[in-house]
Amino acid sequence: MSDWTEISGGITAPRGYQASGIVAGLKPSGAPDLALILSDVDAIAAGVFTTSQVRAACVDYCRQQLQARSSARAILCNAGQANAATGEQGWLDAVESSEVLAKALNIAPESVLLASTGVIGQRIKMDALKAAIPQLVAQASESGGEAASRAIITTDLVTKSIALETTFGDRPVRIGGISKGSGMIHPNMATMLGFVTCDAAVSPPLWQEMLSRATNRSFNQITVDGDTSTNDTLIALANGQSRTPAITGKGPEADQLEAMLTAVCEHLAKAIARDGEGATCLIEVQVSGAPDEPDARQVAKTIVGSSLVKSAIFGHDPNWGRIAAAAGRAGVNFKQEDLRIQLGEFVLMEKGQPLPFDRAAASQYLTQASAGEYLKSDTVLIQVKLGNGSGVGKAWGCDLSYDYVKINAEYTT
Amino acid sequence: MSDWTEISGGITAPRGYQASGIVAGLKPSGAPDLALILSDVDAIAAGVFTTSQVRAACVDYCRQQLQARSSARAILCNAGQANAATGEQGWLDAVESSEVLAKALNIAPESVLLASTGVIGQRIKMDALKAAIPQLVAQASESGGEAASRAIITTDLVTKSIALETTFGDRPVRIGGISKGSGMIHPNMATMLGFVTCDAAVSPPLWQEMLSRATNRSFNQITVDGDTSTNDTLIALANGQSRTPAITGKGPEADQLEAMLTAVCEHLAKAIARDGEGATCLIEVQVSGAPDEPDARQVAKTIVGSSLVKSAIFGHDPNWGRIAAAAGRAGVNFKQEDLRIQLGEFVLMEKGQPLPFDRAAASQYLTQASAGEYLKSDTVLIQVKLGNGSGVGKAWGCDLSYDYVKINAEYTT
Numbered sequence: 001m002s003d004w005t006e007i008s009g010g011i012t013a014p015r016g017y018q019a020s021g022i023v024a025g026l027k028p029s030g031a032p033d034l035a036l037i038l039s040d041v042d043a044i045a046a047g048v049f050t051t052s053q054v055r056a057a058c059v060d061y062c063r064q065q066l067q068a069r070s071s072a073r074a075i076l077c078n079a080g081q082a083n084a085a086t087g088e089q090g091w092l093d094a095v096e097s098s099e100v101l102a103k104a105l106n107i108a109p110e111s112v113l114l115a116s117t118g119v120i121g122q123r124i125k126m127d128a129l130k131a132a133i134p135q136l137v138a139q140a141s142e143s144g145g146e147a148a149s150r151a152i153i154t155t156d157l158v159t160k161s162i163a164l165e166t167t168f169g170d171r172p173v174r175i176g177g178i179s180k181g182s183g184m185i186h187p188n189m190a191t192m193l194g195f196v197t198c199d200a201a202v203s204p205p206l207w208q209e210m211l212s213r214a215t216n217r218s219f220n221q222i223t224v225d226g227d228t229s230t231n232d233t234l235i236a237l238a239n240g241q242s243r244t245p246a247i248t249g250k251g252p253e254a255d256q257l258e259a260m261l262t263a264v265c266e267h268l269a270k271a272i273a274r275d276g277e278g279a280t281c282l283i284e285v286q287v288s289g290a291p292d293e294p295d296a297r298q299v300a301k302t303i304v305g306s307s308l309v310k311s312a313i314f315g316h317d318p319n320w321g322r323i324a325a326a327a328g329r330a331g332v333n334f335k336q337e338d339l340r341i342q343l344g345e346f347v348l349m350e351k352g353q354p355l356p357f358d359r360a361a362a363s364q365y366l367t368q369a370s371a372g373e374y375l376k377s378d379t380v381l382i383q384v385k386l387g388n389g390s391g392v393g394k395a396w397g398c399d400l401s402y403d404y405v406k407i408n409a410e411y412t413t
Numbered sequence: 414m415s416d417w418t419e420i421s422g423g424i425t426a427p428r429g430y431q432a433s434g435i436v437a438g439l440k441p442s443g444a445p446d447l448a449l450i451l452s453d454v455d456a457i458a459a460g461v462f463t464t465s466q467v468r469a470a471c472v473d474y475c476r477q478q479l480q481a482r483s484s485a486r487a488i489l490c491n492a493g494q495a496n497a498a499t500g501e502q503g504w505l506d507a508v509e510s511s512e513v514l515a516k517a518l519n520i521a522p523e524s525v526l527l528a529s530t531g532v533i534g535q536r537i538k539m540d541a542l543k544a545a546i547p548q549l550v551a552q553a554s555e556s557g558g559e560a561a562s563r564a565i566i567t568t569d570l571v572t573k574s575i576a577l578e579t580t581f582g583d584r585p586v587r588i589g590g591i592s593k594g595s596g597m598i599h600p601n602m603a604t605m606l607g608f609v610t611c612d613a614a615v616s617p618p619l620w621q622e623m624l625s626r627a628t629n630r631s632f633n634q635i636t637v638d639g640d641t642s643t644n645d646t647l648i649a650l651a652n653g654q655s656r657t658p659a660i661t662g663k664g665p666e667a668d669q670l671e672a673m674l675t676a677v678c679e680h681l682a683k684a685i686a687r688d689g690e691g692a693t694c695l696i697e698v699q700v701s702g703a704p705d706e707p708d709a710r711q712v713a714k715t716i717v718g719s720s721l722v723k724s725a726i727f728g729h730d731p732n733w734g735r736i737a738a739a740a741g742r743a744g745v746n747f748k749q750e751d752l753r754i755q756l757g758e759f760v761l762m763e764k765g766q767p768l769p770f771d772r773a774a775a776s777q778y779l780t781q782a783s784a785g786e787y788l789k790s791d792t793v794l795i796q797v798k799l800g801n802g803s804g805v806g807k808a809w810g811c812d813l814s815y816d817y818v819k820i821n822a823e824y825t826t
Contacts, residue, residue, distance in 0.1 A: 054741030054749045054765075085737060085749070087766050120734035121767040230738050307720070308821055315822030321533035324498060325643050328467030336467045336498070352467075353500050354534040400822075405815050408721055409728030 004166040010145030013163030014174040014199035016040040016241030019144035021151030024132035026080030032151035037075040043239035045072035046208035050232035056084035057094040058114035070204035073111035081122040084230040149178040160271035168244040179268035194234040201240035203248040218265035221395040223305040224276035273396040278403030280370035296393030302330035310400035318362035320348035340385040417579040423558030426576030427587040427612035429453040429654030432557035434564025437545035439493030445564035450488040456652035458485035459621040463645035469497035470507040471527040483617035486524035494535040497643040562591040573684035581657040592681035607647040614653035616661040631678035634808040636718040637689035686809040691816030693783035702798040709806030715743035723813035731775035733761035753798040
């Protein structure tokens with residue numbers, strides 16, 4: 001009951017899901033820009049959305065749908081236009097999108113959830129979207145997970161997809177997920193999006209609880225530039241097609257399902273951080289000895305979000321002073337004389353005071369990480385111990401390079 | 414009673430203050446690195462310090478002194494070594510520094526306050542410091558403000574100094590100030606430091622209150638890279654040598670003094686932001702229509718601290734979407750349909766929706782700012798209206814350039 005296997009197939013790996021991704025002509029580049037995720041039956045649906053006061057119409061739309069009912073059949077996602085700051089017309093476009101898709105699928109419009117990513121202030125190109133819906137529906141298949149993962153990205157360098165499998169009794173249970181984006185990537189381009197499919201049977205409130213906790217330990221623990229988008233959306237479906245007993249409360253199956261869900265979210269979140277603008281490596285910060293888990297996560301996220309720590313790592317500088325300073329300003333109480341900092345295998349600080357260490361070897365550790373293979377040997381590990389508390393937490397980010405500034409500044413106005 | 418004149422002299426412009434700044438051999442560069450500010454008589458002393466859990470010995474020392482008594486005669490500031498993360502020995506060095514200076518000045522050690530800036534984890538070079546104290550004391554003079562302002566900087570490009578004068582009745586009252594640093598500037602180099610002198614007579618609790626409010630509207634509203642240092646210190650002295658009546662509570666003199674103090678702090682804070690690493694311009698964000706002043710300040714600081722807003726301005730891109738998104742994630746409630754954004758004279762967004770504007774001219778406004786004269790025409794003004802609340806607030810920062818990354822990454826380990 002305590003582990004799982006990684007399998008292929010992404011969001012269409014779980015039983016009872018189809019997906020598609022096509023070129024609808026929404027992006028000027030001509031790349032795939034419209035994705036569909038479809039459950040064969042009504043699925044339990046849980047969502048986590050941007051906390052920004054400036055939100056896209058699709059975020060308000062999904063919130064409203066999920067408050068009225070915790071189930072869905074389909075998710076429609078467009079890339080190219082964010083449909084944020086588009087006022088009443090943006091809302092009408094969202095409603096019409098769901099109606100057009102629902103009609104093509106012969107399902108209720110209330111069964112459709114929406115997500116958008118692209119340029120803020122631009123409405124969705126509705127004519128192109130409506131014209132593309134029949135093809136999108138026709139192409140939906142049980143092997144369409146990869147096509148969907150391609151159609152939701154914008155300036156991402158790679159697609160992000162994963163699927164895990166375990167067994168409950170003698171039956172397989174699977175969770176798949178795709179995601180895109182790293183903060184607000186491109187000038188005026190927005191959004192972290194994540195979609196998770198699961199074939200377990202689980203009660204709606206428990207599924208939402210699991211998703212919220214998993215998000216706090218994954219997507220909420222990554223930072224590329226500290227900017228929350230107007231469109232951030234994570235939707236998780238659970239359709240019960242594994243034909244395993246319904247999970248309605250605590251127990252080993254619930255624990256296993258939540259651990260798998262968390263692993264899927266963590267994988268997707270790390271992939272987003274690693275694909276951050278201009279990044280040469282993934283940074284993982286592990287904090288232990290904090291008063292509790294939220295405190296540990298707070299310190300980890302503050303360190304991984306520090307521009308000074310990020311630029312030191314880009315410069316291959318094992319600069320413990322910046323790590324200590326970031327931990328100190330995180331808003332969590334600890335005694336500086338208890339602080340311990342380790343970079344890879346190098347202990348840089350113990351009991352709040354710097355230790356002698358092999359600076360050249362530590363710098364070499366950072367050099368190797370940025371030359372490493374994507375998501376394999378390219379991780380810089382920073383371990384920080386605050387004291388003797390039981391709180392542990394992790395956070396992920398990327399280094400700050402010339403290319404970050406270049407990508408975000410060199411937009412020809 | 415409602416205004417003042419800018420005068421020369423910096424921290425020695427107010428009556429009854431002497432200062433000096435010399436080369437003590439603490440910095441490897443051989444630049445001035447030891448400063449003294451001396452009041453002829455006991456001055457009321459107020460302080461504001463870093464909130465970091467990782468602190469320099471001088472911060473703990475000043476806090477302890479100011480808790481025991483709210484007066485001081487002298488401030489000793491060294492540059493080169495931060496004396497942070499130096500443990501028990503760092504504390505003993507701080508105590509010895511104050512004792513050596515007190516003996517040379519023939520005052521009580523309790524009358525000395527301390528500040529340090531430089532490399533974290535390094536103790537002060539005590540032999541050099543002790544050997545330099547006699548010269549430091551001998552050179553103290555009523556025209557030494559400029560020398561002191563030079564001796565407290567590290568990688569700052571320019572010194573930061575100001576003095577203002579008003580009259581209470583027929584007598585002049587003056588406030589002077591110096592500051593240094595912009596976040597954690599250099600690899601392992603730390604610290605924002607500010608020192609303010611005033612010759613008014615004011616009660617200790619009122620002076621501390623005024624300083625705290627002024628700090629919230631100035632130093633706490635600037636950001637270069639979001640990193641709070643281990644040594645951040647602002648100390649304000651008021652020695653009563655203007656021979657004006659003691660201010661002990663509310664009234665026109667108290668209002669005038671606080672307004673002047675705030676103006677001094679705002680000037681010094683803006684100078685720090687403008688001198689941020691790699692900055693090509695100063696960014697001022699003015700927020701209005703918020704529920705209250707702290708909310709307005711919070712939104713202003715979030716916008717000015719956004720890496721995406723900062724890099725857009727470096728790229729001369731009038732990117733209202735990033736400004737709106739940063740406002741939205743600031744943690745302050747507002748209705749997006751009320752949002753108004755203005756860049757210089759260009760209204761970019763009204764009632765939550767983008768307006769057509771002359772993009773080339775708006776870009777030209779940003780281009781001119783970064784080519785402007787230091788602290789004169791080089792300010793980019795962003796005005797944001799959230800709604801109909803009475804809360805207004807300002808914040809200052811600088812753009813994010815290639816040079817920021819270069820300065821912070823290219824430290825040869």
